[in-house]
Amino acid sequence: MTQKRLTTSAGAPIATNQNSLTAGPRGPVLMQDYQLIEKLAHQNRERIAERVVHAKGWGAFGTFRVTNDLTRYTRAHFLSRVGQETEILARFSTVAGEQGAADAERDVRGFAVKFYTEEGNWDMVGNNTPIFFIRDPYKFPDFIRTQKRHPRTNLRSATAMWDFWSQHPESLHQITILMSDRGLPTAPMYMNGYASHTLSFWNDSGERFWIKWHFKTMQGHRHFTNEEAAKVIGDSRESYQEALFGGIENGDYPQWRVFVQIMPEADAEKTPYNPFDLTKVWPHADYPLIEVGVMELNRNADNYFAEIEQAAFSPSNIVPGIGFSPDKMLQGRLFAYADAHRHRLGTHYEALPVNAPKAPVAHYHKDGAMRFFRNDTGNPDAYYEPNSFGGPAEDPGVAEPPLRISGDADRYGNEQEVDDFAQVRDLFNLFDNAQKARLFANIAGAMAGVPKFILDRQLALFEQVSPDYGNGIRKALSETADTNAAG
Numbered sequence: 001m002t003q004k005r006l007t008t009s010a011g012a013p014i015a016t017n018q019n020s021l022t023a024g025p026r027g028p029v030l031m032q033d034y035q036l037i038e039k040l041a042h043q044n045r046e047r048i049a050e051r052v053v054h055a056k057g058w059g060a061f062g063t064f065r066v067t068n069d070l071t072r073y074t075r076a077h078f079l080s081r082v083g084q085e086t087e088i089l090a091r092f093s094t095v096a097g098e099q100g101a102a103d104a105e106r107d108v109r110g111f112a113v114k115f116y117t118e119e120g121n122w123d124m125v126g127n128n129t130p131i132f133f134i135r136d137p138y139k140f141p142d143f144i145r146t147q148k149r150h151p152r153t154n155l156r157s158a159t160a161m162w163d164f165w166s167q168h169p170e171s172l173h174q175i176t177i178l179m180s181d182r183g184l185p186t187a188p189m190y191m192n193g194y195a196s197h198t199l200s201f202w203n204d205s206g207e208r209f210w211i212k213w214h215f216k217t218m219q220g221h222r223h224f225t226n227e228e229a230a231k232v233i234g235d236s237r238e239s240y241q242e243a244l245f246g247g248i249e250n251g252d253y254p255q256w257r258v259f260v261q262i263m264p265e266a267d268a269e270k271t272p273y274n275p276f277d278l279t280k281v282w283p284h285a286d287y288p289l290i291e292v293g294v295m296e297l298n299r300n301a302d303n304y305f306a307e308i309e310q311a312a313f314s315p316s317n318i319v320p321g322i323g324f325s326p327d328k329m330l331q332g333r334l335f336a337y338a339d340a341h342r343h344r345l346g347t348h349y350e351a352l353p354v355n356a357p358k359a360p361v362a363h364y365h366k367d368g369a370m371r372f373f374r375n376d377t378g379n380p381d382a383y384y385e386p387n388s389f390g391g392p393a394e395d396p397g398v399a400e401p402p403l404r405i406s407g408d409a410d411r412y413g414n415e416q417e418v419d420d421f422a423q424v425r426d427l428f429n430l431f432d433n434a435q436k437a438r439l440f441a442n443i444a445g446a447m448a449g450v451p452k453f454i455l456d457r458q459l460a461l462f463e464q465v466s467p468d469y470g471n472g473i474r475k476a477l478s479e480t481a482d483t484n485a486a487g
């Protein structure tokens, strides 16, 4: 094997990479050993800020193949032909833990997929749950603060979590999923993904449809109980990475069947619920799942940092034929992600190989730190727009149909008529007795150390879902107390 010659980062060959340059064998080191300084300085800069949420993650590349013709709903190019394949990158994550957190922890899982389409990147940045804890982005930083470490103890605080949740009945739906079996999948291959928000499709005739994306695991669902997970974590903190990376290395390619629920634009005026409320699902009886395609993961990253850590997913990345919706949470996210990326990765993060579209890119953003690709449009005279020198020009053919909006500007809160209990009740009633028992025990376990007045406030909410729900948790709490007293 012919070995490459070791060089400095400026390309000059290096004679030794073992011994510092010293005055005599005992030192001291000479200032002119620049390569020593360079090596130490680079090491000091090896870390970047971790994601403020979803810091621990596992990713892989793959393909998305269209299996159903949806061209009457969307003009999205990558959905235009049955059999068409698009390259994708998926990253799964836990929400609250830091980069070193154990994988098998009970938490919501992120489920983000970047579709490198012929008309630019579309990012589906969802979770393994079809709904979320809150419905207003104003509350997101406070909510996340309750999931992170307490400023004094530097420990996570059950009191903070239940204090917040017990003042937000809209969180009951997500709490119920989180504390149920689905709240602790054994590995990313064994869970579903959902965009959760309502997004939109629009077609060539200018019609808009509200849609919800569902990615259904084809491996089946697998979960850990809390006890099983504790044992797994005792053996390995990296169980998801091992399972996903190892599976793909062995040729075991996980797949998800992808569906959408589709609601004609005008229906949003007549549904008894707000179809843009992120804490609610759409009944499948009214809006059944329609198959779109199959997603497969079949290639591991060659370099985790470059390709997974530096991956930048954002709900603001859409392509013609796919649009946003009035969902307030989504609107907040449209700002937050690209802002996080500029901070975490730098101004030109979209030009990093993992984020760069496979579609041609032609924009007028210029200069800035680390502009490592040409800083013009390919034509030095076309550096502003409009110009008369043949620079890239807008294409009115990809204009989204107008959206009629109206209403008085105000800060609308939970005083609106919203039933935050009915859908939770429906979900609770789907569980069999064993599932309910695990749900009660998981909730009681997560409530350890929480002051009574907060517990009472939260239990009153569970009771409004169903007396059985509240009583089940009360019983589980007293059993936990008995065990503690006996222990």
Ligand code: HEM
Residues within 6 Å of the ligand: 050, 051, 052, 053, 054, 057, 091, 092, 093, 109, 110, 111, 112, 125, 126, 127, 132, 136, 137, 138, 140, 194, 195, 196, 197, 311, 312, 313, 329, 330, 332, 333, 336, 337, 340, 341, 344
């Ligand atoms: C990551 C903000 C709600 C799914 C992030 C990041 C931020 C953020 C700043 C880190 C981005 C980065 O550094 O690359 C917000 C805000 C929200 C919100 C402000 C509400 C207003 C949600 C919801 C979902 C979600 C509702 C799911 C439906 C994700 C996922 C990631 C993420 C999957 C990780 C993406 C990756 O793998 O890189 N969020 N988030 N977030 N968020 Fe959110």
